[in-house]
Amino acid sequence: MKLYRHPLSGHSHRAQLALSLMGVPHELIDVDLMKGAHKAPEFVKLSPFGQVPVLDDNGSIVFDSNAILVYLANKFDPDHRWLPRDPKGQADVQVWLSVAAGQIAFGPAAARLITVFGAKYNAEDVIGRAHALLKVMEVPLAARSFLVGNAATLADIAGYSYISAAPEGNVDLSPYPNVRAWLARVEALPGFVPFRKTAVGLAA
Ligand SMILES: N[C@@H](CCC(=O)N[C@@H](CS)C(=O)NCC(=O)O)C(=O)O
CATH class of the missing domain: 3.40.30.10 (Glutaredoxin)
Structure with a gap:
């Protein structure tokens, strides 16, 4: 592979x-x-x-x-731990795959592209989108450990990388304690591998 x-x-x-x-x-x-x-x-x-x-x-x-x-x-994943087979569980995971390809790509990922790769996006717009997303994520994560229920799924894998690196794009995670606790829970999963850090933005 x-x-x-x-x-x-x-x-x-x-x-x-x-x-x-x-x-x-x-x-x-x-x-x-x-x-x-x-x-x-x-x-x-x-x-x-x-x-x-x-x-x-x-x-x-x-x-x-x-x-x-x-x-x-x-x-x-023969036990369907990462991608549930039941229609509702699978749809709930798909929501976050769509968010990863939408709000995450055009929010925190784009904000980080400015600082890490010099992309010509409007910083205010993309940082604003990132905060709109984080406000939404903060709500379900008050009531559960992971994005879909209390066990990690593909939703968490899809969301982790760019949310964890958001400060590199000048997106402050300090107002979002539930999101920060969720990031720490993903980092504690067996087999976790870190995303290489870049000392830019708020992470400089
Ligand atoms: N929808 C794609 C997006 C992948 C993507 O944007 N990759 C970037 C690196 S993070 C890339 O290869 N950019 C070069 C380009 O688009 O020319 C995916 O989820 O894999």
Whole structure:
């Protein structure tokens, strides 16, 4: 199992975290985004949008971080711990995969792209979106340990990387004690692997 990734990419970390938490042996292959390796024709054959992460499971190629999470859960989680089978449980997890591809990507992930990669987004807009999201997350996390119930699921894996790194994008997590306690619970899961830190923004 190979994971093509960049060490500062939260989408890549999300996939790495899933592999590690599910105990799936894997090899990490760094893709040099700075040199444009993700747009090279050979890589675009694996990843049509020219993005990391990409999973290569013995020739079976899966691109898109959330698709990788679902693939791994379906293949390596016989107890359906990470992705429940019952319709309501699965829908509840899907909500957070959508949030990861929506509000997280356009909020805290975008805010961090400004400080880490020099992206030309409007900082006020994306930081504002991040706080709107965090206010929503704070509510369910007052009543339960993880985003969907009291056991970790793909929802938590999808949410963790960019929320934990939000301060790097000048998004202050101090007003959100329930979110911070949730991050600590994810970090305490067996097999947790940290997302590489960058000393920028509020994390400088
Ligand atoms: N929807 C994709 C987004 C992946 C993504 O945005 N990857 C970034 C790195 S964090 C990337 O490869 N950016 C380069 C580009 O878009 O050209 C996923 O969830 O995997």
